[in-house]
Amino acid sequence: MKKTISALVSVFVMLTVLAACSSGTDSNNGNAGNSSDATATSEASATPAAEGGDSAITGEVVYLTNRTDMIDKEYVDYEKRFEAKYPDVDLKFEAITDYDKTLKIRMASGEFPDVVLLPTIPNNELPDYFAPLDDIKFSGDIYFKELKAHEGSMYGVSSGGSSVGIVYNKKAFEKAGITDIPKTYEEFLAAAQKLKDAGIVPLASNFKDKWPLDAWLYDVPTLVGAASDHQNKRAESDAPYTMDNAYGKSWSILRELNEKGFLEKDINSTNWEQSKKDVATGKFGMYLLGNWVINQIVENGAASEDIGFFPFPVDNSGQAKAPLNPDWFYGVNKDGNVEAAKAFVQWMIEESGFEEFAGFIPTLKDRQPKLPQLAEFNSFNPTYFEPAPPVDAATQIQNKAQLDQGAALQEFVLSKDPQKVLDKINESWAKAKKDLGL
């Protein structure tokens, strides 16, 4: 009897668990059905838009953002203002971290929100997932039109731009007795020496964390070679990294700064979070980073007027040069609520004020940046270099060769024989290039 009861109970438990499983799948199916319904309706609503015009801007728009910090704060205001302009639209925000990876997985699953920030995929795959945005009529000319384009159609609009240069603490410069902003490399070294003599770490490299070295991989070579397509050009060569080209020269600058003791005392033990505080208090003098870091230094306790920004003088010509880099690009899911999503992208660029909040150079060419440091930067009249559209061949070779340029640069700076480091990466580059038949 006892056994029968326990058998009964166990079977009952199992059945309920299994039943729960199956009802789970059911509801999943239900969801999938619903959402495909939703796409169907949005497609239906998108079709008349082609003929009709603004009237079709209705329905739900979901924007997948990387700014987790703006949820329930600025985005509440954005939603109110956007829905006031387009009353038929229900705007929703979804914030995720580890954006690039997560979005790629969701794209591979076939369903993702209407407006996203374009992930790192080759441009020729953009049309598979995203709608062309050429028909958005912006109020003026925009930057970075060519960057996320394929066969003449634009698939991404940059959310803003930034430049890279020397972000410095004015108080620290004052303390070290630096009166003039260095305009040549020689003057830069002299200024660094003065900072060092005053007991200030001249340049915070954040060497250990690797990503802060990106400027030395992409931007400094642009300035050294006065051309922004150096990463693409690598595909044409079997030995793209040589001592006398843009890479060798740029990397040698970092090596020289380290040898002269102008970087942190131990560059293998740097701390990014701490460095922001140290630049804010003037223990560290300078950063070579994008202007996005300025707001972060201010958040860490510096007065905004104490932080300045000037173009990095890579040579002794005295001519100011600076890269102009895009931030994330807005993209529109081609199977989503396309018309409303396009309206949202246009609104983000023209009316949201996001570029001011984020400290970006506006995407609209005729709009001036609000950040005072960017105004200071522009007073040096730098020649701006817009990035060249990426060429897949170079990326393919780099991935095939498993070349981590940041790690290579670290090795270059630390190694006793930097030429050997270049030889090594050139060798694997040439091999990968041959294997791919490029």
Next chain:
Amino acid sequence: MFGGMSIQRQRKLVIFSFITVPLLLLLTFAYYPALELIRLSFTDWDGISADKSFIGWANYKEVFSNPDIFGVFKNNVAYFVVGLVQNVVAIYFAVVLNGKLKGKNAFRLLLFLPYILNGVAVAYLFGYVYDTTNGSLNLMLGQLGFDKLAGTSWLGQSTIVDYSLASISFWRFMGFNMVIYLAALQSIPSDLYEAASIDGANGWQKFAYITLPNIYKIIELNLFLTVTGALEVFDLPFVLTKGGPAGASETFVLQIVETAFQFNNYGLASAMSVVLLVFVIIVLSIQRYLLKGKGE
């Protein structure tokens, strides 16, 4: 409803129904992904595109022909060496804390506590401990008068970085090993020790001839954990050094992650994972062969 069933059938039904659910979970979350991994290791999938073309053994050839990929195993040796020391220390503490000692529960707790902390949090925390200029370790060494040592770059020298990192896992997992040993020690009947005492055995003899043989199976288990742990280190170098300086703390799993998520070569990364799986099986078979029969 079971009235017509024989006891035998009822037994089978119960066993079957109890086993189904865990088996289903196991198949969905362990075996299916593992099979998928093996399938992917024969493709050149880039992680996003819909087409996964079959390329045969090319990925495996790459794994074994590229010295950069296999060479990093030498960095894992440090974790294994420190893991052995960790087991010895764990047995020592287990024996000490199994005896009569005032406040032994407090000591047990203290030694076990680090294991409770989250791995990434521990790594982050040790970033501050090992910092060259502001780190607490160098500060302490300086206070104690070791001025030369106080400037050591613990994570910046290729010769010691792996041992610095392995020491963190020593700190973290020693208590865990100790608790397992403690449980084993407590299952040894005390009359064995009493009988040995009457025969005039000293402390060392009791340890070597009673304690060790009785916990042989547990030592094997702990070595298993140490070996797999050493082969699969990931979080510490990922958070603290990113494989630096100049690749000196790169581990195999770190390399797999980079291959997949940085270089978008999921096929090769899958092949590397399969190789790691096979490698773990081989090392464990060797270990089992060497220790075979001793605990029986």
